[in-house]
Amino acid sequence: xxxxxxxxxxxxxxxxxxxxxxxxxxxxxxxxxxxxxxxxxxxxxxxxxxxxxxxxxxxxxxxxxxxxxxxxxxxxxxxxxxxxxxxxxxxxxxxxxxxxxxxxxxxxxxxxxxxxxxxxxxxxxxxxxxxxxxxxxxxxxxxxxxxxxxxxxxxxxxxxxxxxxxxxxxxxxxxxxxxxxxxxxxxxxxxxxxxxxxxxxxxxxxxxxxxxxxxxxxxxxxxxxxxxxxxxxxxxxxxxxxxxxxxxxxxxxxxxxxxxxxxxxxxxxxxxxxxxxxxxxxxxxxxxxxxxxxxxxxxxxxxxxxxxxxxxxxxxxxxxxxxxxxxxxxxxxxxxxxxxxxxxxxxxxxxxxxxxxxxxxxxxxxxxxxxxxxxxxxxxxxxxxxxxxxxxxxxxxxxxxxxxxxxxxxxxxxxxxxxxxxxxxxxxxxxxxxxxxxxxxxxxxxxxxxxxxxxxxxxxxxxxxxxxxxxxxxxxxxxxxxxxxxxxxxxxxxxxxxxxxxxxxxxxxxxxxxxxxxxxxxxxxxxxxxxxxxxxxxxxxx
Numbered sequence: 001x002x003x004x005x006x007x008x009x010x011x012x013x014x015x016x017x018x019x020x021x022x023x024x025x026x027x028x029x030x031x032x033x034x035x036x037x038x039x040x041x042x043x044x045x046x047x048x049x050x051x052x053x054x055x056x057x058x059x060x061x062x063x064x065x066x067x068x069x070x071x072x073x074x075x076x077x078x079x080x081x082x083x084x085x086x087x088x089x090x091x092x093x094x095x096x097x098x099x100x101x102x103x104x105x106x107x108x109x110x111x112x113x114x115x116x117x118x119x120x121x122x123x124x125x126x127x128x129x130x131x132x133x134x135x136x137x138x139x140x141x142x143x144x145x146x147x148x149x150x151x152x153x154x155x156x157x158x159x160x161x162x163x164x165x166x167x168x169x170x171x172x173x174x175x176x177x178x179x180x181x182x183x184x185x186x187x188x189x190x191x192x193x194x195x196x197x198x199x200x201x202x203x204x205x206x207x208x209x210x211x212x213x214x215x216x217x218x219x220x221x222x223x224x225x226x227x228x229x230x231x232x233x234x235x236x237x238x239x240x241x242x243x244x245x246x247x248x249x250x251x252x253x254x255x256x257x258x259x260x261x262x263x264x265x266x267x268x269x270x271x272x273x274x275x276x277x278x279x280x281x282x283x284x285x286x287x288x289x290x291x292x293x294x295x296x297x298x299x300x301x302x303x304x305x306x307x308x309x310x311x312x313x314x315x316x317x318x319x320x321x322x323x324x325x326x327x328x329x330x331x332x333x334x335x336x337x338x339x340x341x342x343x344x345x346x347x348x349x350x351x352x353x354x355x356x357x358x359x360x361x362x363x364x365x366x367x368x369x370x371x372x373x374x375x376x377x378x379x380x381x382x383x384x385x386x387x388x389x390x391x392x393x394x395x396x397x398x399x400x401x402x403x404x405x406x407x408x409x410x411x412x413x414x415x416x417x418x419x420x421x422x423x424x425x426x427x428x429x430x431x432x433x434x435x436x437x438x439x440x441x442x443x444x445x446x447x448x449x450x451x452x453x454x455x456x457x458x459x460x461x462x463x464x465x466x467x468x469x470x471x472x473x474x475x476x477x478x479x480x481x482x483x484x485x486x487x488x489x490x491x492x493x494x495x496x497x498x499x500x501x502x503x504x505x506x507x508x509x510x511x512x513x514x515x516x517x518x519x520x521x522x523x524x525x526x527x528x529x530x531x532x533x534x535x536x537x538x539x540x541x542x
Contacts, residue, residue, distance in 0.1 A: 027040060027045055028073060033052075033070060034072070034073075034074060035074065036050055036074045037074070037075055041109075043144075043148050044144050045111075048105075049107070050080075050105055051068050051070075052068070052189060053066055054068045055102035056101060056104060057102060062163075064177045064178050064182070079105075081097050081102055081157075082096075082100075084295075085160050086133075086299060086300040088301055093141060095138060096138055097135065101292050103135075103159070105156065105157055106154060106156045106193065108143075108154050109143035109144055110153075111150055115202065118202035118203075119207075120150060120201075121152070121207045121209065121479075122151070122152045122154060122209065123143070124154045124155075124210050124211070124233070125216070126213075127141060128212065128215040128240075128440065131164060131215045131318070132299050136155040136157050139449060140449040140452050141155055141449070142452070146477070149471070151477055152198065152202065156187075157186070159183045161295075161296065162270065162295050163292075163296075164181075164186070165181060165263070165314075165315050165319060166182065166267055166270075167315070168287065169279035171284060178323055179253055181318055183318075187219055187223070188226075188228055188229060191223070207234055209233065209476065210224075210233045213239035213440060213442075213443055214241065214439065214440060216239075216241070217240050218318075218329075221241050225327075225333065225338045226326070227337075229339070233339070234480070235476065236342075237343075237345070237473065238343065239443070240346075240348060240352070240403075240439055240440070242329065243402035244402040244405060245329075250327075251263055251266075266314065266315050267315075269312060274287075299314060333405075333406065336413065338410070341415060341480075342481075343415065344420065345420070346403055346421055347395075347422070348423075350392075350395065350433070350436035350439075351399040351400060351438075352438075354394055355390065356391075356394060359386065360379065360386055363389060370522040374522050378392060399439075404520055408493070411493060411495070416481070419493035419499065419500050420500065424445065424507060426441075426454055426458075426462050428457035428459070445469045446469055447470065448466040450462050461507045468503075472486055472490065472509070499511060
């Protein structure tokens with residue numbers, strides 16, 4: 001362990017030094033929308049709350065992002081509003097600003113001493129939160145540590161809940177542009193903004209890595225597979241983002257399917273719930289005149305864990321629109337329709353999943369012919385708690401095996417795939433998390449913002465692990481290879497070598513064959529399109 005701590009100290013020494021040049025680093029830059037002024041924050045310069053589109057309010061509610069310009073110099077030293085939502089107390093990354101519909105803003109960090117023509121590699125962060133919560137303002141999402149590695153780091157907000165995913169016949173009839181996935185439209189607009197403006201901050205628009213976690217990880221997979229994002233990125237990092245079928249049905253904009261109503265049908269349900277009838281221009285005016293709270297209706301992550309009942313008034317997330325979303329991740333990967341770029345992908349060791357069964361027999365029966373083998377692998381002593389078993393199986397079906405699947409498909413296409421598992425649990429919470437690293441607990445380690453998460457409870461071992469992971473991810477963003485000045489060699493995954501980098505419980509980075517191969521093979525064999533809808537049991541929240 002002392003080796004890891006010494007290694008962390010060396011990394012700290014190798015970080016971009018504070019110099020006189022950094023202290024006087026220019027904080028004003030010109031982007032395509034106008035001039036902005038940021039601030040020096042230690043070893044980095046940060047610009048926060050940069051508008052990348054007009055506020056999506058009034059007539060711009062449920063429209064693609066609209067371009068914005070301003071005159072004079074805009075002060076961009078504070079985070080803008082996070083997008084409209086109802087925060088919840090157990091959020092792994094509590095918001096730093098008051099939610100609002102006026103939320104389409106960017107944040108940028110770069111090393112303070114970087115010259116204007118530095119051609120810095122760029123990282124773009126997409127937050128998670130089930131598409132109903134989250135924002136770019138949480139302290140654990142600061143890009144400062146990546147900037148200290150010589151990276152231009154970008155984060156942004158995208159619309160959530162009914163503001164981000166919504167359809168209604170009146171919107172379709174209005175012919176105002178793309179429909180349904182307004183959150184994804186925001187994400188595409190953000191990547192286009194980076195393409196146009198990275199050079200203004202010393203960044204290289206030809207060297208962009210998209211990184212996302214949970215719903216953001218699913219969004220990163222959408223970036224990888226969507227036809228509208230081509231040319232906007234060069235590699236992808238997926239943290240607990242699934243990778244086979246979505247957890248929700250593949251819903252269409254206008255076409256009702258058996259037991260899967262269209263987004264328009266659900267939009268009509270919502271309109272009726274707020275007293276709006278009709279499908280013409282007057283109905284659209286009334287919907288856009290609703291207050292933000294009326295549209296929100298208290299929607300948050302907590303409601304997503306409640307079994308559905310009554311009339312459905314929210315589509316639940318991304319919609320298959322035929323433009324941005326053209327299929328499930330699995331169907332697109334198997335058709336070879338993903339971008340040919342390097343991918344880093346993995347999960348936490350006790351990740352989130354949905355599903356379960358009332359008895360062990362019922363649970364293992366879901367493995368079909370592999371039921372006996374699954375019982376031996378998941379419950380070798382026969383003493384495991386049914387809830388814990390259900391959680392483990394659900395996490396493997398929803399997150400762990402799909403991550404391995406994506407790595408295999410990327411490798412099959414001839415691109416490097418770096419497969420990982422985050423098994424480390426911070427010292428201060430280990431006693432309360434005996435099952436392993438929970439969903440989203442990896443974020444402050446990837447960002448090296450563990451000080452913001454754990455404060456005075458942070459230990460040298462925690463800090464060392466964060467610096468190690470942050471270095472691997474930073475290296476990947478720079479050149480598509482996580483190795484370099486790191487403690488263990490990370491070999492690209494192939495189904496033949498089964499190589500996994502485990503950020504292990506003891507604080508080490510340990511590469512080798514995935515010890516979970518046998519049970520993940522059973523999960524894959526029992527797939528096809530595994531559905532996780534027997535019992536909706538929250539395993540972790542985020």
